[in-house]
Amino acid sequence: MTNDAHETFKLGEFTLPRLWTGLWQLSSNAWGTAPVSKIRQAMTRHVAKGYTAFADHSRVSQLTAVVFTRGLQADHYGAAEVIFGEFRxxxxxxxxxxxxxKYCVFKPTVVSEESVEAAVRQRMERMRTQRVDLLQFHWYDYANPDYVKVIEMLAQLKAQGLIAAIGLCNFDTLHTDEICARFPGIIVSNQIPFSVVDTRALHGLVEVSTKHGIKLLTYGTLCGGFLADKWIGQVEPDPYSGSLNPSQRKYLDFIVKAWGSWALFQELLIVLRGIGERRGGASVSNVATRWVLxxxxxxxVLVGVRLGCTEYPSDNLNVYSLDLTPTDxxxxxxxxxxxxxxxLIETIGDCGAEYR
Structure with a gap:
């Protein structure tokens, strides 16, 4: 089962594939390491197969710096931004x-035009570009309304040509609606968690996004790799064994404590594999991704890739030729x-609540 034709969508002025390569796993040795030369070779392989959009991830920490770009800062996510910039x-x-x-604000801080512009220019320098293609904004606390000021400043920088498109990151339904209504035509996207397991986006955010014409960019769609054939029939892993990477520890906890149980998750995997087998041998990951798309x-969908270590660019392409039926x-x-x-919308909160 193969398909080289990529589905695309419009995001601002760009026409982009519907599968992006997520770079957050370059942030730490905990995901596995590879020499920069192998990482660049892996990027080349992805581009050759049509993966022309690269992005960071939304996992945020209250312990990190006050203001930084997600996934690409040297003190938190390694040299991902620099490696990507040099490659491109x-x-x-x-x-x-x-x-x-991304541009993220995690703690109370003085927001100024100078600090916001400095952050944007730092992104440009690291990515070796004259403008940021998509700058996604995350705000720590809705009780502080200064996020409105930041959006205004980013809009000004966009008008000056420093940013091509502005998006949100982990904004919930209420505040996405507020911002898009207040700044019509400015926001193009919102990066949020969404999977067959985490369906909180269906409780209003999808409808609000459709109303305002913005696109949702999803992460966690494969639950850190648990939504894969290799986990069928496996016993529940020990989160403290050292065998799981940070994403897997996060999503294992989500699956067995918030969503249901490992036994029920096994049932879900078996159903997904059965659907894939009926659809020409598609993988569990293919079916789970198609369901979201x-x-x-x-x-x-942003697919996290351990570039130079573990990657599945050919298998992921099968998503484009997969059609799910009402029975599926x-x-x-x-x-x-x-x-x-x-x-989950009640126990955890709306999209992004777990990061505030």
Whole structure:
């Protein structure tokens, strides 16, 4: 089962593939390491297969710096931004490669035009570009309304040509609606968690995004790699064994404590594999990704890749040739209905609540 034709969508002035390469696993040795030369070779392989959009991730920490760019800062996410910038700069047509990064405010701080512009220019310097393709904004506390000021400042920098497109990161339904109504036409996206396990986006955010014409960029869609064939029939892993990477520890806790149980998750994996087998041998990951992409307002799924270590660019392409039927979706829903997934909006909160 192969398909080289990529689905695309519009994001501001850009036409982009619906699968992006997530770079957050370059942040720490905990995900596995590879020499920079191998990472660049892996990026080259991805581009050759049509993966022309690269992005960081939304996992945030209250213990990090007050203001920084997500996934790409040397003190938290390693040299991902620099590596990407050097890679893109080395290409004959660097403009054909899209790069998304972030600007995050985690603690009370004095917001000024100077500090916001300095942060944007730092992104430009590290990515070796004359403008940031997509700058995604995360704000620590909605009780402080200064996020409105930041959006105004970013809009000014966009008008000056320093930013091509402005997005949000982990904004919930209420505040996405507020910002998009207040700044019509300025916001193009919101990066949020969304998977067959984490369906909180279906409790209003998809509808609000559709109303305002913005796209949702999803992470956690494969639950740190747990939504994969290799986990079928496996016993529940020990989170303290040292065998799991940071993403897997996070999503294991989510699956067995918030969503349901490892036994129910096994049932979900078996259903997803059965659907894949009926659809020409698609993988569990393919089916889980397709399920997300088929929802309204979804622009792209960000697939975390351990570049130079573990990557599945060919298998992921099968998503584009996969069509789920109403019967397929009904089988998935039957399992989900027996989980606590629909209650996550109450137990955890809306998208991004776990990071505030």
């Amino acid at each position: 700069h080395s290409l004959e047509s660097p403009e054909s490669i899209f790069g998304a990064t 088929d929802h309204p307002a979804i622009g792209a 979706r009904a089988e998935i829903e039957e399992v989900l209905a027996r989980s606590a997934g629909r209650q």
